[in-house]
Structures are given as C-alpha cells and as structure tokens.
Amino acid sequence: MIHPSIIKKQRIIVSTLFVLIVLTMIASLGLGYSSVSYDRILPTIFGHGTFKEEFVLFEIRLPRIIVTLLAGMALAISGAILQGLTRNDLADPGIIGINSGAGLGIAVFFLFFPIDAASFAYMLPLVAFAGALLTAVLIYLFSYKKGIGLQPVRLILVGIGFSMALSGAMIVIISAAERQKVDFIARWLAGNIWGTDWPFIWALLPWLLILIPFSLYKANRLNLLNLSDPVAIGVGVSIEKERVILLLTAVALAASAVSVTGGIAFIGLMAPHLAKALIGPRNQLFLPIAILIGGWLLLFADTIGRNVLEPEGIPAGIMTALIGAPYFVYLLLRK
Amino acid sequence: MKNPNRSLPMLIKFVAGVLVLAASFMTAMVFGAADTTIKEIWLALTSTVKTDTITMIREIRLPREVGAIFVGAALSVAGAIMQGLTRNPLADPGLLGLTAGANAALALIMALSPGAGYLAITIACFIGASVGVILVFGIGALKKGGFSPLRIVLAGAAVSAFLFAVAEGIGLYFKISKDVSMWTAGGLMGTSWTQLKIIVPFILIGMLVAFYLSRQLTILSLSEEVAVGLGQKTNLIKLVLFIVIVLLAGSAVALVGNMAFIGLMVPHIVRMIVGTDYRFVLPMSALFGASFMLIADTLGRTINAPYETPIYAIISMLGLPFFLFIVRKGGKSFT
Numbered sequence: 296m297i298h299p300s301i302i303k304k305q306r307i308i309v310s311t312l313f314v315l316i317v318l319t320m321i322a323s324l325g326l327g328y329s330s331v332s333y334d335r336i337l338p339t340i341f342g343h344g345t346f347k348e349e350f351v352l353f354e355i356r357l358p359r360i361i362v363t364l365l366a367g368m369a370l371a372i373s374g375a376i377l378q379g380l381t382r383n384d385l386a387d388p389g390i391i392g393i394n395s396g397a398g399l400g401i402a403v404f405f406l407f408f409p410i411d412a413a414s415f416a417y418m419l420p421l422v423a424f425a426g427a428l429l430t431a432v433l434i435y436l437f438s439y440k441k442g443i444g445l446q447p448v449r450l451i452l453v454g455i456g457f458s459m460a461l462s463g464a465m466i467v468i469i470s471a472a473e474r475q476k477v478d479f480i481a482r483w484l485a486g487n488i489w490g491t492d493w494p495f496i497w498a499l500l501p502w503l504l505i506l507i508p509f510s511l512y513k514a515n516r517l518n519l520l521n522l523s524d525p526v527a528i529g530v531g532v533s534i535e536k537e538r539v540i541l542l543l544t545a546v547a548l549a550a551s552a553v554s555v556t557g558g559i560a561f562i563g564l565m566a567p568h569l570a571k572a573l574i575g576p577r578n579q580l581f582l583p584i585a586i587l588i589g590g591w592l593l594l595f596a597d598t599i600g601r602n603v604l605e606p607e608g609i610p611a612g613i614m615t616a617l618i619g620a621p622y623f624v625y626l627l628l629r630k
Numbered sequence: 631m632k633n634p635n636r637s638l639p640m641l642i643k644f645v646a647g648v649l650v651l652a653a654s655f656m657t658a659m660v661f662g663a664a665d666t667t668i669k670e671i672w673l674a675l676t677s678t679v680k681t682d683t684i685t686m687i688r689e690i691r692l693p694r695e696v697g698a699i700f701v702g703a704a705l706s707v708a709g710a711i712m713q714g715l716t717r718n719p720l721a722d723p724g725l726l727g728l729t730a731g732a733n734a735a736l737a738l739i740m741a742l743s744p745g746a747g748y749l750a751i752t753i754a755c756f757i758g759a760s761v762g763v764i765l766v767f768g769i770g771a772l773k774k775g776g777f778s779p780l781r782i783v784l785a786g787a788a789v790s791a792f793l794f795a796v797a798e799g800i801g802l803y804f805k806i807s808k809d810v811s812m813w814t815a816g817g818l819m820g821t822s823w824t825q826l827k828i829i830v831p832f833i834l835i836g837m838l839v840a841f842y843l844s845r846q847l848t849i850l851s852l853s854e855e856v857a858v859g860l861g862q863k864t865n866l867i868k869l870v871l872f873i874v875i876v877l878l879a880g881s882a883v884a885l886v887g888n889m890a891f892i893g894l895m896v897p898h899i900v901r902m903i904v905g906t907d908y909r910f911v912l913p914m915s916a917l918f919g920a921s922f923m924l925i926a927d928t929l930g931r932t933i934n935a936p937y938e939t940p941i942y943a944i945i946s947m948l949g950l951p952f953f954l955f956i957v958r959k960g961g962k963s964f965t
Contacts, residue, residue, distance in 0.1 A: 385784065390787070437958070448778075448781065448784070449780070449957060451784060452720075452780055452783060452784070452957050453957060455783070455787050456950050456953040456954055456957065457950065459890060459891075459946045459950070460946050460947050460953075462943075462946070463944070463946035464943070464947050465943075466939075466940055467939050467947065485798060560791070603803070609799055609802050610798075610802075613795045613798050613802075616792060616794070616795035617792065617795045617796070617799065619791075620788045620789070620791045620792035620795070621788075621792065623784075623788040623791075624769055624788045624789070627769070627781065627784055627785055627788065628769065628772055628773055
C-alpha cells in the first residue's frame with residue numbers, strides 16, 4: 296500500500312514537470328536561426344500565420360521538438376529498466392553499447408539495402424532494434440558468469456568495449472563503401488538529431504505508445520526483480536522470463552529513439568536517478584517522473600545546443616555528454 | 631606458472647622481434663594505393679635516383695611508416711608503463727583519459743591560435759594528456775582507499791566522454807571541426823618529415839628514460855612495500871615515469887590523434903612471450919607495437935584503396951577481443 300501523501304507528491308511533481316516541458320517547448324519554438332517572435336506563435340498555431348511563420352514552426356521546429364521529447368522519454372525509461380534489471384546504478388543504453396549496436400544496424404542497412412523513400416523512416420527503428428538486440432545479447436553473454444550471474448561493473452566494462460569497437464566497425468563499414476556517408480555516420484555518432492520531420496515522428500510514436508504503458512504495467516515486477524533473486528522467486532516471479540521481456544523492452548525503446556536522434560548517452564543514466572531522488576525507488580512512482588525528466592532534459596539540451604551556435608548547432612549528444620559525464624563520475628564516487 | 635623466460639634465450643626472442651618489425655615494415659612499404667617493388671624501396675632508401683615511384687616512396691610512404699613505427703612503439707611502451715605503475719591490467723593511454731585530454735588541448739590551441747606550429751601543438755598535447763590522466767586518477771584518489779582497477783576504467787570512460795565532447799564542442803563553436811578531425815581522425819595521413827623531426831625526439835627521449843628505469847618499474851610493479859624496502863625513491867621514480875607516459879602518449883596524439891586499445895593489447899601479448907620483467911617487456915613492447923601499427927596502417931590503406939579506412943577504427947575492432955578477454959580474466963582478482 297502506497298501512502299496517499301506520496302501519491303499526492305508524485306502528482307505534484309508530474310504536473311510541475313508538465314508545465315516545465317510546455318514552457319520549454321514554447322521557448323524552444325521561438326528560438327532559432329530564423330526568428331519568429333513570441334506573440335506570433337499562438338496566432339500561427341491557430342492558422343493565422345504567414346507562410347514563412349507556418350513553415351518555420353510546423354515543418355522545422357515543432358517536429359524537432361517532438362522528436363527530441365519522445366526520444367528523451369524513451370531513453371529515460373530504457374535506462375530505468377536497465378538499471379533495475381542489472382541492479383546497477385551506472386547502466387545506460389548509450390554507455391553499455393546498445394546505442395552503437397543500433398547504429399551499426401543502421402549503417403549496414405544504409406549500405407546494403409536499396410533505400411525506399413516511402414518506407415525508409417518506418418524501417419529505421421526496426422533495423423536499429425535488430426542491431427541493438429544482437430549487441431545486447433552479446434554483452435549479456437560476455438558479462439554473465441556461471442554461478443555468479445551478472446556482475447554490474449563487468450557488464451558496464453564489456454559494454455564500453457563493445458561501444459568503442461562497434462563505433463569503429465561502423466566507420467570501417469561505411470568508409471569501405473561510400474565516402475559521402477562517412478560524414479553522416481560521424482554526425483550520427485556525435486548524437487546529432489537528424490530525423491526532424493513528421494514521418495520520423497510517426498515512425499517513433501507507435502513504439503512509445505506500446506512500450507511505455509507496458510513498462511508502467513510491469514513496474515511492480517521491476518520492484519520485485521530489484522530484490523535479490525531468491526526473494527523474487529519466492530514471491531512467484533519467473534525471473535528469467537520477466538528479465539528477457541523487460542530487456543527486450545529496454546532495447547526496443549533505446550533503439551527506436553537513437554534511430555532518429557543518433558547516439559545519445561547519459562539521458563538514460565540521469566533521468567531515473569533524478570526521479571528516484573525526488574520520489575524514492577518504487578518503480579510505479581518514479582517511472583512516470585523519469586519519463587518526463589528524460590524528455591525535458593533532451594529537449595532542453597537540444598534547445599541550448601541548437602542556439603549556442605548558428606546555423607548548425609552543437610549536436611544534442613555532445614550537450615548531454617557535457618552534463619552527463621560529470622554526473623557519472625559523481626555516481627561512481629558515491630557508491 | 632612455468633617460467634616462460636627460460637624456454638628460449640632472450641636474445642633469440644629479440645632478434646625475432648626485430649625480424650618481425652623489418653618484415654612488417656617491408657610489407658607496409660610495398661603495398662598501398664600504388665604497389666611498389668622491394669627493389670624500388672631499396673633504391674629509395676640507399677641511392678639518390680629520382681623516379682616518380684621513388685619520390686613517392688621517399689616523400690609520402692616512408693615518413694608515414696616511420697611515423698607508424700614511432701607511434702606504435704610510444705603507445706605500447708606508455709601502456710606497459712601504466713600497467714606496471716598502477717598494477718592495473720586494463721591501463722591504456724586511450725582508456726584512462728590521456729588521449730581525450732590531448733585531443734581537447736589540441737582543439738583548444740587550434741581555436742585560440744590558428745597558426746600554431748607543430749611544436750606548440752605537440753606541447754599542448756602534453757599538457758592536455760597530463761590534465762586528462764590527472765583528472766582520472768584524481769577522481770580515483772578522492773575515494774578512500776582508491777578505486778579498483780575496473781572502476782578506474784569507468785572513471786576514465788566518463789572523463790574521456792567529457793573531454794571528447796569538449797573537443798568537439800570547441801571544434802564546432804570556432805568552426806574548425808574539419809581541421810580538428812583532420813588531426814584526431816586522420817591517423818597517419820599526411821605525416822611529413824617536418825612533423826616527424828619535431829615529434830620523434832620526444833618519443834626517443836621518453837623511451838630511453840623508460841628503458842633506463844625499467845628495473846625500478848619491475849620492482850614497483852610487484853608492490854609498493856617491496857620497492858620502498860629495497861631503498862627506492864618511489865615518489866621520484868613514479869613522477870619521472872608519469873612524465874614519460876605523458877611525453878609518449880602526447881606525442882602519439884599529436885601525430886595520429888585518437889588511438890585506444892593498442893597500449894592495452896601489446897604489453898599483454900608481450901608478457902606472454904617474455905614474462906613480467908619490464909627490462910624485457912618495455913623494449914619488446916616497442917618492437918611489437920611498431921609492427922602492429924605498421925600492419926594496421928597497411929590494412930587501412932589497402933582494404934579500400936585509394937581511399938583510407940581510419941586506422942583507429944581498425945585498431946578498436948581488433949582490440950575488442952583482447953579487452954573482453956582481460957576483463958574476464960582480470961575480473962577474478964581485481965574486482
């Protein structure tokens with residue numbers, strides 16, 4: 296039984312975050328290379344804007360904002376699940392190499408399959424998922440030890456090794472075939488949000504609509520898996536099955552997000568921690584908060600990155616690394 | 631464990647090492663975008679004859695392969711010293727922040743004084759490398775009792791992610807990212823005699839000092855107490871060796887940019903051959919590192935001639951199996 300006052304606290308935090316996100320979105324709508332003044336935003340949304348204003352808002356800025364928001368949410372929940380499953384505070388889809396696996400999948404897809412403009416955006420998350428899944432399985436196998444199970448620190452190390460090697464593999468594959476695409480991959484690795492068009496949103500949205508409610512539904516299982524294995528078995532959780540399902544969920548969420556945003560790390564690390572600090576470690580309480588924080592963090596990072604430097608901007612992945620790496624060190628010290 | 635030192639006289643092993651190096655050097659010289667013959671190489675090295683091929687060898691391929699020899703040797707010796715000094719089997723200049731620090735410094739100096747010469751850039755790399763490694767070990771020292779070897783690699787990964795993001799951010803902000811990535815990702819492309827003349831002396835000095843101190847390093851690598859007990863000025867020796875590491879790794883970055891794993895792999899392979907006495911490990915690492923780098927560079931040039939596949943991508947792919955192996959093996963006694 297969860298105490299009503301905590302539930303109330305959670306509601307307050309969630310609504311505060313909602314407001315924060317909406318405010319950031321509005322700020323982000325008005326900021327950018329081509330300026331649209333704030334008092335023109337509302338009229339434009341209601342259809343009274345000039346062609347230029349409509350174009351800038353609806354075709355350039357709004358899609359980008361929505362994509363970053365969704366991707367941040369997906370990464371946050373993926374990180375939360377991974378942290379719970381591995382009982383490891385330092386887990387994050389970017390750090391442990393799942394993102395690079397997704398990237399390698401995309402690189403291979405780019406090269407060896409004819410790109411069909413109509414289905415391209417929808418194929419990307421699938422391909423990324425395949426690559427990420429393969430990587431996750433390999434990382435799991437290499438860090439699993441008979442009798443001991445998963446060792447947290449080793450899991451992260453194996454992941455770091457994989458992520459370095461797979462980034463290398465991506466560059467080798469790409470540069471072996473088409474020179475023009477090397478630039479694209481380099482920017483993908485830096486975490487440059489590039490899928491900023493409506494089709495990418497439609498491609499990403501179904502994954503989130505299915506997987507986020509599913510993870511929330513599984514929150515209680517996650518609580519139990521966080522306990523020691525014997526306890527979890529004792530209360531009737533079929534550990535192996537649940538683990539596989541949740542791992543698949545986490546991988547799918549991360550892969551679909553990075554397929555449109557490029558390799559972004561540290562969001563999945565920070566968001567769950569901040570949420571836990573606000574409300575405590577119970578999954579059904581902190582997951583929604585983590586999701587919102589993740590979305591907001593990435594949106595915030597991208598808005599800054601986009602405006603620090605015009606017209607190209609600093610990739611969101613670099614911004615999150617600048618904020619996230621010191622945080623990682625802090626976590627490392629605290630344990 | 632049987633003592634492998636006795637199975638073959640040390641002299642024979644070194645002769646074999648030199649032969650391997652000579653063979654890799656010849657391979658590297660013969661194969662490439664334009665294949666040459668051994669006779670032409672001989673003429674280029676010994677005579678003053680001028681034909682197109684011979685000039686090409688003298689001005690393009692020879693400096694490049696000489697660069698490969700010195701970089702490979704420098705990184706491997708630096709890795710071996712780090713592993714001995716920290717008694718950490720996973721130590722490597724690329725994994726513990728040196729490379730990333732040198733990169734960030736390189737970007738900074740290119741942004742602040744665009745006309746900086748090789749010497750200034752090399753010195754900036756030294757400073758950056760020492761900042762990077764001091765950050766990593768400083769973080770390790772903040773924790774009471776220090777970090778376990780595996781954790782220090784995690785701190786290294788976080789610091790590296792941060793410093794790489796800084797480097798990339800500086801590059802984008804000052805609109806010099808093309809120039810910076812020419813250095814950091816260019817590998818050995820465009821290595822010239824002028825560059826070598828400045829950087830090679832640093833590497834030579836570093837290696838000579840390292841060889842001179844190798845006996846002390848062997849004692850230090852056993853344990854601190856033994857070293858003190860034998861009357862060693864441990865702090866002085868540590869400081870000198872630290873400067874040597876920074877010299878070696880900094881010059882390597884100034885010449886080729888990013889390069890992880892090579893300083894990790896080579897000393898481990900060498901130890902299997904000559905045992906753990908650093909009087910043999912260091913020179914042998916230099917020989918092996920140089921050959922390894924030559925072979926990797928030849929691969930990079932020939933996989934997709936006339937274009938180049940970045941050498942660091944090749945090395946990080948080759949390095950992954952070793953990394954996994956050492957994490958698995960080292961985890962037993964070091965977690």
